[in-house]
Amino acid sequence: MKIRSLAVAxxxxxxxxxxxxxxxxxxxxxxxxxxLTPQQALNMRRISDLRFSPDGMRLAFTIAEPxxxxxxxxxxxxxxxxxxxxxxxxxSDKSDDSPRWSPDGKLLAFLSNREENRQIYLMPSNxxxxxxxxxxxxxxxxxxxxxxxxxxxxxxxxxxxxAEEKKEKDKDDAIVVDHQDKNNxxxxxxxxxxxxxxxxxxxxxxxxxxxxxxxxSIVVSATDHPESDDDTNRIFSVDVSTGRMSALxxxxxxxGNIRVSPDGKQFLYAGARVDGPEPHDIYVRAISSAASEASxxxxxxxxxxxxxxxxxxxxxxxxxxxxTGFRTTLYSIAMDxxxxxxxxxxxxxxxxxxxxxxxxxxxxxxxTEPPEIYLSANGGAPERVxxxxxxxxSITLSxxxxxHYKSFDGLSIEGELLRPLNSTGNSPKPxxxxxxxxxxxxxxxSIDSWGQLLAARGFAVAYFNIRGSTGYGExxxxxxxxxxxxxxxxxxxxxVDYLVAQGVADPNRLxxxxxxxxxxxxxWAITQTNRFKASVSGxxxxxxxxxxxxxxGPSYDKWFWxxxxxxxxxxxxxxxxxxLKNAHTxxxxxxxINDTTDPLGQSTGLYRGLKFYGAPAExxxxxxxxxxxxxxxxELDRLNRIIAWYEEYLK
Numbered sequence: 255m256k257i258r259s260l261a262v263a264x265x266x267x268x269x270x271x272x273x274x275x276x277x278x279x280x281x282x283x284x285x286x287x288x289x290l291t292p293q294q295a296l297n298m299r300r301i302s303d304l305r306f307s308p309d310g311m312r313l314a315f316t317i318a319e320p321x322x323x324x325x326x327x328x329x330x331x332x333x334x335x336x337x338x339x340x341x342x343x344x345x346s347d348k349s350d351d352s353p354r355w356s357p358d359g360k361l362l363a364f365l366s367n368r369e370e371n372r373q374i375y376l377m378p379s380n381x382x383x384x385x386x387x388x389x390x391x392x393x394x395x396x397x398x399x400x401x402x403x404x405x406x407x408x409x410x411x412x413x414x415x416x417a418e419e420k421k422e423k424d425k426d427d428a429i430v431v432d433h434q435d436k437n438n439x440x441x442x443x444x445x446x447x448x449x450x451x452x453x454x455x456x457x458x459x460x461x462x463x464x465x466x467x468x469x470x471s472i473v474v475s476a477t478d479h480p481e482s483d484d485d486t487n488r489i490f491s492v493d494v495s496t497g498r499m500s501a502l503x504x505x506x507x508x509x510g511n512i513r514v515s516p517d518g519k520q521f522l523y524a525g526a527r528v529d530g531p532e533p534h535d536i537y538v539r540a541i542s543s544a545a546s547e548a549s550x551x552x553x554x555x556x557x558x559x560x561x562x563x564x565x566x567x568x569x570x571x572x573x574x575x576x577x578t579g580f581r582t583t584l585y586s587i588a589m590d591x592x593x594x595x596x597x598x599x600x601x602x603x604x605x606x607x608x609x610x611x612x613x614x615x616x617x618x619x620x621x622t623e624p625p626e627i628y629l630s631a632n633g634g635a636p637e638r639v640x641x642x643x644x645x646x647x648s649i650t651l652s653x654x655x656x657x658h659y660k661s662f663d664g665l666s667i668e669g670e671l672l673r674p675l676n677s678t679g680n681s682p683k684p685x686x687x688x689x690x691x692x693x694x695x696x697x698x699x700s701i702d703s704w705g706q707l708l709a710a711r712g713f714a715v716a717y718f719n720i721r722g723s724t725g726y727g728e729x730x731x732x733x734x735x736x737x738x739x740x741x742x743x744x745x746x747x748x749x750v751d752y753l754v755a756q757g758v759a760d761p762n763r764l765x766x767x768x769x770x771x772x773x774x775x776x777x778w779a780i781t782q783t784n785r786f787k788a789s790v791s792g793x794x795x796x797x798x799x800x801x802x803x804x805x806x807g808p809s810y811d812k813w814f815w816x817x818x819x820x821x822x823x824x825x826x827x828x829x830x831x832x833x834l835k836n837a838h839t840x841x842x843x844x845x846x847i848n849d850t851t852d853p854l855g856q857s858t859g860l861y862r863g864l865k866f867y868g869a870p871a872e873x874x875x876x877x878x879x880x881x882x883x884x885x886x887x888x889e890l891d892r893l894n895r896i897i898a899w900y901e902e903y904l905k
Contacts, residue, residue: 269491275655275671275756288648289675289710292893295703296320296886297643301617301625302605303352307359307379311335311607314343314353314362315627317642324878330364332379335613335629338639342382344377352396355379357403363387363589365394374408387448391419394463395438399573400469405494406443407463407472412438412456427761432481442494447703448752453497461487462510464539466518470494472514473502473521473541485509489523491541501545508809509533514541515566522572524561525556527728530813532694534560534728536587541880556593557585563605568612575603575616577725578657579668584616590673597702601627602699609898614676621654621670650675651701659752661745665733669749669795670697670802670879671758672705684904685714686788687750691770693722693734693742704767707897713765713904714758720745735814738771738798739778739828746775750785751905763904767896770795770852770881774830777860780841783832788903789841790896793852793881796860797831808849834863840870842899844892846879872899 288294318326328349333340340516344350347366355362362379365372371391375382385405388394393864397408405882421427437459454460459480463697464473477486486697488504489512493874507526508776510533515520524533535558537549552687553561557576561856564574564587572587573596584599584606598628599616601623606616612632619625624643652672661667674683686708690697697717705715719725720742722734734742746766747874753759765788766779773794782788795801799818802808802825820826826832841864845857854875875887875897883889 257283274483275758286798288650290649290651290706292707292890292897293704294645294649295707295893296889297645297882298624298701301627301640301642302626304605304607304615304617305353305355305357305587306607306609306613306615308357308610310611310613312379313615313627314355316351316353321884321889323887325585325836326884330362332362332493333615333627335609336406337638338629340627340640340642342722344569346384350375350402354397354399354649356399356875357401363397363399363406365397367393369899374406387445388443388450392436398463398465400465401467406445407439407465407494408443408465408498409438409460410441411438412452416604417818420584420767426850435480436481440472440476440492440497444724452514453494454499455493458499462512464512464514464521465515466491471873473514474507475510475512484807484812489521490821503539503543503549505529505537505549505795507533507813509537511564513564515564515570517570518567522552523549523562524550524565527551528732531810532560533728534724534731536561536564536572538589539810548675552587552589552591553593554591554728557587557813558593558736559583565606565608568610573606573608575606577696577698579725580697582698597633597750598630600636608860621701622651624701628730646701650710652715654699659749660720661741661748663741664868665745667721667749668719669746669752670699670707670717670727671753673758675710676710682711682754682757682760684763684765684900685716685753686767686900686904687716688774689746689766689768690717690719690723690773690777692724693738693770694724694731695722696725697772703893704896707893708742708900711873711897711901712898714753716749716753716759717748718749718751736816736824737828738774738814739782739830742808743778743782746779747783748786758852763787765789765900765904767791768901771795776841779829780837780839781830782836784838786839788900789839790844790899791841791857792844792859793846793849793857793894794843795852795856796829796834796863797856798825798829800859801852801856804853804855831859831863834860834869835867837864837867837869840899840903841872842893842895843871843873844876845873846876846883848883849881850879851881 303316305314311803318328328351330343332343332354346368350366352365354686364712373386373388375384394410394414398903432572439452440454440460441450460476462475471491475487479486489502490499505525506531509525525537536552559576561574582602584596585593586602587593601618601620604615614630618628622644627640631635655671754761767790769792773791776789776791802818843857864871
């Protein structure tokens with residue numbers, strides 16, 4: 255096919271100047287002695303929401319436990335920064351998360367669904383019995399203390415009325431789309447009396463809140479058109495006493511992570527440099543600025559990398575975690591936009607917190623190290639202070655090799671290779687190419703269970719951050735706009751040829767796979783070439799027009815393609831649907847029945863078309879699962895099927 259021959263021609267021209275991948279086999283093995291299993295792959299604790307106490311002596315954080323049956327419980331833990339000892343703080347049978355210290359440090363507030371609906375609970379910070387300070391038949395999504403500790407602002411809808419409860423009980427529950435959702439309102443809770451009052455109108459949807467230090471107002475992201483399929487949120491200041499909303503700014507495109515400065519005069523937010531597709535840069539603006547005045551892009555020039563998380567520092571500068579290719583880097587950013595990497599912040603910081611004394615805590619991880627908490631004082635080398643994922647210490651993982659290759663047009667693409675464990679010799683290996691989701695996503699230097707499970711069973715696994723990926727600058731992100739399956743797919747195929755030329759990949763035993771956009775690429779690949787002998791698509795997309803018509807949040811796809819009613823030809827041209835008669839590669843299709851991101855019809859449509867053309871395909875549907883799975887047995891089934899599929903067709 256044309257794409258294949260073009261990729262090969264370009265590969266011949268550029269491979270001679272590229273670095274040769276190291277010749278490694280069993281040398282990837284550490285001193286561990288167990289290979290990864292699907293059950294162990296699920297046994298990873300996820301760490302998030304780090305919060306120092308006001309005196310900096312304790313660090314609260316949330317642990318998401320491995321899936322158990324149909325539940326994914328979360329609990330709050332506390333680390334003593336002096337003794338480096340971590341202990342579990344909450345022990346309910348349900349989930350507890352979002353720890354927030356009271357300003358005096360005597361209490362810890364958190365969210366819990368132990369009484370079915372998520373409510374705010376208080377508990378003495380040294381331990382004791384937790385008790386709810388909110389109630390009602392509605393769930394609270396987020397909250398924050400006021401600076402004086404007398405009030406808590408939270409986001410929640412109105413409670414169900416008696417009439418609504420009766421209708422639900424009687425199954426008289428017809429849904430009028432766009433007219434029956436109860437929107438998240440901004441509420442103010444008096445901590446002493448436990449009385450709460452809503453201060454925004456019921457027709458407004460409030461999606462984030464951030465107190466000003468003076469406690470007189472709250473900066474929010476909100477919209478009075480929550481039914482819209484476009485990005486209609488704006489930034490407002492809400493007077494706590496009167497509920498009066500004053501418009502501060504209307505960013506173009508998606509935005510989030512509002513952070514008010516310590517002096518209350520400015521705020522930061524993550525915004526899109528153009529009108530989408532996702533927030534990329536950090537913007538700063540004065541609260542007193544006129545709503546018509548543009549915000550200042552703080553990171554476009556000095557950093558030009560997506561900022562995953564950021565916070566103000568006491569000196570008025572900003573600390574941010576930015577995605578830099580496969581890795582993440584912690585930066586100190588001055589108000590003039592200059593960005594300097596923070597020394598010693600390894601491995602790959604993600605969530606972080608800064609204490610009142612300047613101590614840094616962050617969650618670090620890599621492709622061979624599970625998430626743990628690290629502490630660094632006065633800019634010193636970070637110290638790992640938790641062993642929450644100690645069960646991974648005895649597991650042998652393939653150590654990644656990172657490399658670059660030039661695509662068909664000379665664009666540099668970064669890749670990662672996992673070599674098969676316990677393999678001997680340097681002969682080409684069966685190789686699986688995994689494509690990330692998004693497309694505004696990226697592979698990272700972290701443990702990927704799909705790939706590590708395959709490496710443990712004799713496969714080489716490759717990851718390419720093709721054009722459209724994040725972590726390489728805004729222009730790189732925009733390079734596959736209205737071109738899914740075009741130049742991005744050529745990037746994949748040139749990468750395949752590179753691995754073949756390097757002697758890594760056996761050209762007769764190639765596989766491909768991915769989830770979401772990665773699933774789309776796995777479907778697209780088998781309609782464009784017969785080079786792959788096995789494919790796995792999870793929650794993919796076969797028909798981009800039907801995807802737009804049935805998904806939640808179509809504004810993302812609209813940024814890439816426009817409206818399908820105006821762009822039928824181009825969207826069909828880039829849909830695997832149009833080329834199913836060309837498919838001959840065996841494909842495993844995995845789909846959550848309740849998926850609203852890439853709905854069920856995408857996978858059933860693919861399967862039905864392949865059946866009519868007699869192509870080998872297997873469709874597995876998972877009840878109750880959305881875009882990301884959460885039930886233990888489903889997760890195990892998914893991983894076992896993936897392994898078995900590649901072993902059947904590539905070994």
